[in-house]
Amino acid sequence: MTRLKCAILGATGMVGQRFVQLLEGHPYFEPILLAASEKREGQLYSDSVNWVIEGDVPGYARDMTLASLDANGISRALSPDVDGKSKRGAALAFSALPANIADQLETELAGKGVWVFSNASAHRMDANVPLLVPEVNADHLALLEGQTAPGKIVTNANCSATGLVLGLAPLKPFGIKRVIVTTYQALSGAGHTGVPSTDIMGNVIPYIAGEEEKMEEETRRILGTYEGGIVKGHPAEVMANCARVPVTDGHLEAVTVEFEGQVSRESIVDVFQTYNGPAEVAELPSAPATPVIFTKEEDRPQPKKDCWHGGKGRKAGMAVVVGRLEVKGNWARFFILSHNTVRGAAGGSLLNAELAHSKGLLGVNH
Amino acid sequence: MTRLKCAILGATGMVGQRFVQLLEGHPYFEPILLAASEKREGQLYSDSVNWVIEGDVPGYARDMTLASLDANGISRALSPDVDGKSKRGAALAFSALPANIADQLETELAGKGVWVFSNASAHRMDANVPLLVPEVNADHLALLEGQTAPGKIVTNANCSATGLVLGLAPLKPFGIKRVIVTTYQALSGAGHTGVPSTDIMGNVIPYIAGEEEKMEEETRRILGTYEGGIVKGHPAEVMANCARVPVTDGHLEAVTVEFEGQVSRESIVDVFQTYNGPAEVAELPSAPATPVIFTKEEDRPQPKKDCWHGGKGRKAGMAVVVGRLEVKGNWARFFILSHNTVRGAAGGSLLNAELAHSKGLLGVNH
Amino acid sequence: MTRLKCAILGATGMVGQRFVQLLEGHPYFEPILLAASEKREGQLYSDSVNWVIEGDVPGYARDMTLASLDANGISRALSPDVDGKSKRGAALAFSALPANIADQLETELAGKGVWVFSNASAHRMDANVPLLVPEVNADHLALLEGQTAPGKIVTNANCSATGLVLGLAPLKPFGIKRVIVTTYQALSGAGHTGVPSTDIMGNVIPYIAGEEEKMEEETRRILGTYEGGIVKGHPAEVMANCARVPVTDGHLEAVTVEFEGQVSRESIVDVFQTYNGPAEVAELPSAPATPVIFTKEEDRPQPKKDCWHGGKGRKAGMAVVVGRLEVKGNWARFFILSHNTVRGAAGGSLLNAELAHSKGLLGVNH
């Protein structure tokens, strides 16, 4: 099968590196363009990137020449040649762009027929843009009908919201009334140079700009219902307290949930142990063997030990781990852990693209 | 003024070291006995202790000889000589004992007329034992009338509960209905060797044995009402999620409070900014200048930067810092930070003893 | 081919866990006995062990019942039944014992015909015991002729000395006169609970008991010459400064070498790039693809990034990485990194056993 050609936008950052890593040898998609800030234009990827995640720069990417992230640069790099012989056109792009750049650029790309699977926050709350966590709300893809451009934009959620909704989705049948979530967020969530070591070593910083708002509104949207061309947010009240801790990878969250009525520990254990997304998702190349892993060990999940669950290869890091469950009356409490730059970023975006492709939505190479 | 003679039980541990440090040159109390595990009996304090807190072993303690913690050892060391001339008797003891040892030993000491100010959890929930945070519930001292032994036992709260009640006390007038608290607890709370470095470096451990239960029941008790010889717990529901983080000192807590009715940000800021304990407490040697410090900085309080507030000398570390306040409807959210081995342990115990002494409750040197 | 049965002594500690991990599915050896301290006797391995290294307890070990480490316990567990039908006897044992226990126990086992491959320091400097780093001094195995017991003892070097000799071996042809080495040693070298977090977080501890002496004497012995039934230590003067740093795995060492005469950078780069142990070693299952990896990157090797080189599976972590080379006059300076609990402990011991087995020295299952 011919793989669809794809671009990676913001390819040198931490999430960009994950895209480069996870797309190595991908069965559906073939990266043909890596784009980064203008000053890197023309540099070899392996020379330009400061590779900070595990392993080495994948072989396929080493000698690729970086394109400039400005719209012209990408457009030039992505467009088919006039004579139609070019192999350069890409059917889709993965975006690890900063929100301020993503806003316009993603729209422009969609206007040119490129599908954009974006980790940026710019379009997440747009009425017609699916904010997708496939196991949870695959049906929200229907929002795409409202997008009129030839390419479409599909977003994945904020890294903390992703973990949260995967832990809440199994509980929806019990009637979620209120969610109080407090986070222990890893450094990689802020990017390679986001948190100076002198600030965070032996410390906790109880503030991440914009994070609490995102967790609150994105969670309600993802858990919401698609009806009549729009997504109606879930009625639960969500309150988030976000903090940065000196951990490299893995967002841990303490979740306290109020239900409409009384719940039993047994029933909650049961839904956590049996939860699976829709079958069409479970078969995707990046879908974890089990999206939610429930543990009864008294001191788990822990970021250092548990953030790579989900399977081997690109499935690794795609499952979340739930533990420390306590249930009483209308309330349940638990901790949830997710890999923030895999499940909560590049891996989530990739799973979204796989879903769209498996449903036959993506076009062909240009 | 003659200082009252006191003993420090468990003097070589981390909290014991704080007692030794805070009692140097204390205006009310003079340490005459340091007790530790049997194997250290007869050793010089400075030889035996592995001093792990800031600064050096105080001069007065260096050459004191350790007594054994078994009841006989302490009894022997504390008792007045038969001829009544001994200067060895102590009027009070500060206990940094493990709960399992504290249970019987503290009772025995009280039986011999020694007042025990204990950081141990053993007697905290006993009906007649004040669980005291002086700014919050000084009136609970009245419980002592129910203790029949010649000496009395007064306890301070668990390190995490102490910080929490200082943050909640100003809010009591608004009608606290429910409290969800999630902790980021420092390593020193587990003692010097409590957490192996290989477990916690770059990690978070979402479990501290017994901590959540203590926070829940102690908080309700401290915020409760003394009436007719007993303390009636506060009706608020308290739910605690506790985790250890790689921070040396300072317990940070994310607190979410539901009130009986709607509250305004202004009114809550106001009570935090104006809160003070009773005047009789404010004048004590270890009382912080302001027990609750409210900050509007967007990323504070932080353990590394904010855990030493309260004043100079033994007041340092006795204030808690509240920040990141968000208010909406019936709910308020904020972070609170307290120094866990000072305010939350030895300093708290010492403040309790100062209060008892200032009220003329403590006897005389034996 | 029938695998030789082996025991793992001290199987629940950090190095013991590595043995358990590396021996999973080993082509030569099959673990049939896991022994630990007496209090664990009879417990299932998976229940008893606090598994602290990456991954999970290997399936084969989960349900093995722990034997007691006292000589009787092991003897009982290892001995063939009187009727000769038992499958319990082991041909060899891997020892992760503390030195004080190893001394006598390893001797007793050898006396009973069991070959002991030991990571303990007890017998390393015994005249007839090979202190073996196969790529460097495979010929020292000849010392075994001097051991009269039916089983033999073979030791691997201290974790820091192992890395050092692998970096020095390629340089021997230039005439090593003096070595000054300063270490940055990982926490895992002290075992799971060896370094309390409150001591080492944000700190360096410039002392590791006995380490400097071991590095000095073991290095000279390993680099020494086998002649006439004894090993004559290398004449180089070795001076070691050892310190613990807050790193989980990977001992980094700054090595400064004085040579007998002038050396050129080119010639030293060349030996580092071309160094390989003897062919008989290179073919062993745990032998790294290249034992010494030379890097020209300006800021490498780094423990967090470089300690897993050597290949996949049980080869991973078996190579050392050399970088930051500076050469001037008679002197060369470089940094070297080795995985302390793999190459410097369990993996080293295993490679020793593989060498002995490939040379046909090991007997048969009892």
Add this chain to the structure above:
Amino acid sequence: MTRLKCAILGATGMVGQRFVQLLEGHPYFEPILLAASEKREGQLYSDSVNWVIEGDVPGYARDMTLASLDANGISRALSPDVDGKSKRGAALAFSALPANIADQLETELAGKGVWVFSNASAHRMDANVPLLVPEVNADHLALLEGQTAPGKIVTNANCSATGLVLGLAPLKPFGIKRVIVTTYQALSGAGHTGVPSTDIMGNVIPYIAGEEEKMEEETRRILGTYEGGIVKGHPAEVMANCARVPVTDGHLEAVTVEFEGQVSRESIVDVFQTYNGPAEVAELPSAPATPVIFTKEEDRPQPKKDCWHGGKGRKAGMAVVVGRLEVKGNWARFFILSHNTVRGAAGGSLLNAELAHSKGLLGVNH
């Protein structure tokens, strides 16, 4: 006594903050100008600075308005008004500038009659510029005679070199032939945002740009001899291996010294215990009670515990601590610890200015 007016250049960086802190209430010098990068011009210091060191922004500095660091900005801010009535002129400036800016700007200021005490490396090796560590080479001030500008430039050494020379100075009488030093350098040495947390957490980075060269050449210069208008470098060969470790403050160094002849442990202990700089230095406000503190504890000095020695107030952090001494033949080995942003930066510069002032070299307020 009227205090001399001074400027602080680069006042918002980490070393700049130390200058601001140490100059609070200084008996000789009164800061009247704080200068920072152009974009901060006109901002209040307390609004502009991200204060990252212990304590709070000193009161005197809070409301000072930042001047721009370009030459015009400083010149304007420092110059006396034309009518001669201005109080704005400063007699001296403390420079925490980056080397590239310092080069020209410091020269210009000296040209205008301002004495510059610089922590920048730009002029350290200039033939006529004293590279001063007062206890060690106060006589090098004589180099100033070679500076023709009305103001003079005096530099302090690189943070690592400062610690090293204080440890070596007492040993000069034994004839130092060769020094091999390996560092464990703190994060604050790279400035507030110098080292991303994702790079250094749980890691060691064996590279600091330019540091090894500086340590080698500066050490020889400081230990050198002033003769006939020039400083002749010390003949010892110095080899430095520099690495960054996850420690906040305090550079630890493992020092190995070869002497011209044999030395005894006793004699070396003796010089370390009795070493003091010249009396004229010992009386300065920032001079430590004892510049070199020798410890016999087996595991000291440690950055977290020992970097604040020297006395109270601005003397704190001005002493170095030497320990772990081993002596054999012609060689001695020891660890030395110094506070890198106090003794090794702002405090060192300040001590230099105090020395110049006490010798009557500094002029008057302009």
